[in-house]
Each structure stands twice: as structure tokens, then as C-alpha cells.
Amino acid sequence: MSAAGQTTVPFTVPSFAGEVSDAVVKVLDSGWVTTGPQTAAFEQDFADFLGAAHVVAVASCTTALELCLRAMDLPPGSAVLTPSLTFCGAINAILHAGHRPVLVDIDEDTLVPSPETVAAAAARTRPAAMVVQNQGGYPVDVAALTEAAGLDRTRVVEDAAHGPGAARDGAPVGSSSYAACFSFYATKNMPIGEGGAVATSDPDFADRVRAMRLHGMSKDSWKRYLPGGSWRYDVKSIGLKANMTDIQASIGRAQLAALPGWQRTRGELVARYDAALADLPGLVLPQRDLAGVQHAWHLYQVRVPDRDALIAELEAAGVATSVHFIPASHMTSYRAVLGEEECGRVPVTDRVAEELLSLPLYPGLSPDGQDRVVTALTGALRARS
Numbered sequence: 001m002s003a004a005g006q007t008t009v010p011f012t013v014p015s016f017a018g019e020v021s022d023a024v025v026k027v028l029d030s031g032w033v034t035t036g037p038q039t040a041a042f043e044q045d046f047a048d049f050l051g052a053a054h055v056v057a058v059a060s061c062t063t064a065l066e067l068c069l070r071a072m073d074l075p076p077g078s079a080v081l082t083p084s085l086t087f088c089g090a091i092n093a094i095l096h097a098g099h100r101p102v103l104v105d106i107d108e109d110t111l112v113p114s115p116e117t118v119a120a121a122a123a124r125t126r127p128a129a130m131v132v133q134n135q136g137g138y139p140v141d142v143a144a145l146t147e148a149a150g151l152d153r154t155r156v157v158e159d160a161a162h163g164p165g166a167a168r169d170g171a172p173v174g175s176s177s178y179a180a181c182f183s184f185y186a187t188k189n190m191p192i193g194e195g196g197a198v199a200t201s202d203p204d205f206a207d208r209v210r211a212m213r214l215h216g217m218s219k220d221s222w223k224r225y226l227p228g229g230s231w232r233y234d235v236k237s238i239g240l241k242a243n244m245t246d247i248q249a250s251i252g253r254a255q256l257a258a259l260p261g262w263q264r265t266r267g268e269l270v271a272r273y274d275a276a277l278a279d280l281p282g283l284v285l286p287q288r289d290l291a292g293v294q295h296a297w298h299l300y301q302v303r304v305p306d307r308d309a310l311i312a313e314l315e316a317a318g319v320a321t322s323v324h325f326i327p328a329s330h331m332t333s334y335r336a337v338l339g340e341e342e343c344g345r346v347p348v349t350d351r352v353a354e355e356l357l358s359l360p361l362y363p364g365l366s367p368d369g370q371d372r373v374v375t376a377l378t379g380a381l382r383a384r385s
């Protein structure tokens, strides 16, 4: 409850399709609940949705990122380019894979690295790989960034946690990537609760990731407890325990059918925000240069003055917000691992990150709830001008 006595507008609420409960019950009744036929069917459905050649379903986007980096077989301790403005899980994935994150600054209009900032980071190190990220649902130009880094496309991992529904020049995010990683975490555009996926154009890479998601056990060893399954298996690579369960996959299949409708609702909410917030003093709206770009609108990220105080005022007015992200270079453990000098190399990120504010944006946000967000933000900003 806010001071005004109204319930708070939540920052995010996951949507679940009506078909989800039946789908889950069917899996429970089937006698097979972990990785199996539903997982395979979800992989095919998601590949069809993206227009991707191969999809491997995994436990989370974080493990997807780590699996991709491991499957690239880079020399231990390799330099891996990453935006500092990203989620901590994406940095942990690089470190857990045994490599060294190299921080890349952002362009302040798009909130993602530009060819210039990537080239600058590549010039001071010799990157073996790069992770790029579709901040807020804005699809990065992977080819341009790959060229700027001087890397082969087989050394670029796309963190597409915010990406489903986004496209660039008509190509959906993940449709042509060497390694795109998706998240089905509760807050994401297609929530399962937990879950992730790797989309890839390379069948051998898909096979490596598929083996490594389940300990590195040989093909189809998940079937060893099924009638006709074989007890014999080999471990050819040292993998992770990062498989998706059939319970998750069955939820994912039902959710995927509902995703296009949710994406349309997100687009409508964004148009309402854009119109209502167009002329507010001190407010910078999200990415504006959308030529050739289909934004996934995972987040509606604005930039505001006096951000921290504003968050408290919005909270008091019954509006929950969030921040994406606190840069990696501001976190205690990464500062210790990367060093102060490396963490000082992202000045635009440092400045812009203090102004970032994510407003509520989800299919279940009512017009009334959205109006309350607009009214609270407008009042708080006008009081400052």
C-alpha cells in the first residue's frame, strides 16, 4: 500500500497462458518429468518461432552463456569482451567458464556498445570472444560489433535474455546467430519461471552444447531409465548440470503460443508511454533510432535526473520501478577480480547508469495502472523543473 492508501503498481507480473496448468498436469501424469519428449518439442517450437536452425533448451540464460563459452573451447584465461552495463549472471558466466571479462562502454542513445566502443576495448586487449547484449529488447547489430572486435562470428555469444520478439532488418534475434542465449526467467518476456535456451546455426555446436547441458554424457543418455533405453554411456566433455525439465518445457510450449499477443500489448503500452511522457522536463525516452529495428520492449528504460530520490518518491506514490543495470564495474567482487583500472574504462556507462530507470511494462499492466505511473512520474519531474 502506498501513502495514498492505494495498492502499489508492481514493477513486473508474469503472465501465464490458460493452457499452462493442463500442460503441466499431463507431464506429471506421463511418468516422465525431466528432460525428454516435451523438451525436444519445445526446442522445435522455439526454433520455429525464431527461425533458427537449432535450439537447445537449458536451465537458464546464465548457464546458456557459460555452456556456449565452454563449447567454444577457448584457451583458459581468454579475454572476453562484455558490456559493463549488463546482468551479473552474464559476467559470472565468463568467469565460471574460466575467462577474463573485458569491459566495453556503451553508446548513450542505444545503451549498448557501439562499433567504436568495441574497437576501443579490442585495441587494448586481444579478445578471444565477445558477449553482446540486447539491452531492454533493443537488438544489437551483431555483425557490425563482430567486425569491430576483429572476431570470427563463431566467437560471439549473444545474450538475448531481453531479445525474444526483437528483429533487425527483418531477421529475428537468434535466427542467424552462431550462439544466442535466451532466458525464460519469471520477469522476462516469455516467462516459464526458470529456463533458458541456446539458438545456433551450427549443428556441431548444438551437439556440443546439448551434451554439456547434462554432465557431458553421450547422446540420448537421458533415455537410460526409459523402456528400451541403454544403461551404457560415455562422458566425452566435462559438462554442467543445466538441463531443462519436461515440466518447464510444457509450460514453455503453452507460453510460446501466447507470446505474439503479449508482444503486441507491450508495443501498445510503449506507444502510450511515449505519448504521455513526450515533453517532460529532464526526461530522456528509451532508444529512439529504430530504423530497421523491431524492439522487443522487454524494458521501458528512461533516463531521469536525481534518479535515486525519484525512485523513493515513486515508491511512496505507489509505483514500483527498477534499474537495469547496476554496472558490473560497480560491484565489489568484479572490482576485486578486474581491478580498479579496468573498472575505470567505461565512463559513459558510469554516467548513464546513474540516470537509468525502468518503468513497469508487462502485458498485465492495466491502462489505469499505467496512468498512475505517468501521473507519479510527471508530478515528480515537474516539481524539479
Ligand SMILES: *Cc1c(COP(=O)(O)O)cnc(C)c1O
Pocket: 059, 060, 061, 062, 063, 086, 087, 089, 090, 133, 159, 161, 162, 182, 183, 184, 185, 195, 196
Ligand atoms: C535475466 C538476464 C540474464 C540471466 O537470465 P537467467 O535465465 O535468470 O539466468 C542474463 N542476461 C541478462 C541481460 C538478463 O537480463
